[in-house]
Amino acid sequence: xxxxxxxxxxxxxxxxxxxxxxxxxxxxxxxxxxxxxxxxxxxxxxxxxxxxxxxxxxxxxxxxxxxxxxxxxxxxxxxxxxxxxxxxxxxxxxxxxxxxxxxxxxxxxxxxxxx
Amino acid sequence: xxxxxxxxxxxxxxxxxxxxxxxxxxxxxxxxxxxxxxxxxxxxxxxxxxxxxxxxxxxxxxxxxxxxxxxxxxxxxxxxxxxxxxxxxxxxxxxxxxxxxxxxxxxxx
Numbered sequence: 001x002x003x004x005x006x007x008x009x010x011x012x013x014x015x016x017x018x019x020x021x022x023x024x025x026x027x028x029x030x031x032x033x034x035x036x037x038x039x040x041x042x043x044x045x046x047x048x049x050x051x052x053x054x055x056x057x058x059x060x061x062x063x064x065x066x067x068x069x070x071x072x073x074x075x076x077x078x079x080x081x082x083x084x085x086x087x088x089x090x091x092x093x094x095x096x097x098x099x100x101x102x103x104x105x106x107x108x109x110x111x112x113x114x115x
Numbered sequence: 116x117x118x119x120x121x122x123x124x125x126x127x128x129x130x131x132x133x134x135x136x137x138x139x140x141x142x143x144x145x146x147x148x149x150x151x152x153x154x155x156x157x158x159x160x161x162x163x164x165x166x167x168x169x170x171x172x173x174x175x176x177x178x179x180x181x182x183x184x185x186x187x188x189x190x191x192x193x194x195x196x197x198x199x200x201x202x203x204x205x206x207x208x209x210x211x212x213x214x215x216x217x218x219x220x221x222x223x224x
Contacts, residue, residue, distance in 0.1 A: 043214040056210060091158050103149065106158035
């Protein structure tokens with residue numbers, strides 16, 4: 001049963017610290033998405049990769065957030081420096097983006113608390 | 116502006132009482148409408164993808180339908196284990212993905 005995995009599951013840090021979240025997409029999937037979920041805003045798309053190339057990161061605060069895919073099995077989302085308003089659950093999702101299939105499969109999320 | 120609106124925000128049903136959840140959307144060039152189920156503390160779980168008006172998909176007690184302006188998630192004879200938040204999302208021709216705020220469904224035994 002293939003699944004998206006995310007680490008860490010929970011992270012508590014202090015304001016100003018760097019935070020790195022990792023995601024392992026489902027083997028064979030060619031798209032990776034990063035989302036942020038809060039009670040107030042719901043699910044927001046932060047960044048989107050296809051075949052490891054960033055296609056859209058317009059939802060991401062550029063001054064402190066960065067997303068990369070060093071290889072096909074790893075996606076990272078970094079926040080530097082972190083702020084209390086970054087507290088949220090961060091989800092990674094992967095999919096096989098073909099002409100007829102656009103479905104995404106979500107990981108369990110990283111719950112981030114910035115004090 | 117692309118937009119997704121889900122209603123109602125919350126719905127409480129008795130076990131066995133059928134109902135429907137609504138997802139209204141405006142999007143430039145629909146490339147897919149998605150339904151997800153999310154349990155507390157977990158990531159959204161994929162249910163259905165619909166691509167064109169008139170399309171329908173079923174899975175156990177759930178049936179999703181799509182028109183040019185909205186989608187319905189029909190739940191027939193629900194059970195307590197169907198309690199969850201149901202999320203709707205659309206993907207536009209510009210590959211923008213927008214989620215609705217969800218419907219919290221609670222099924223009483």
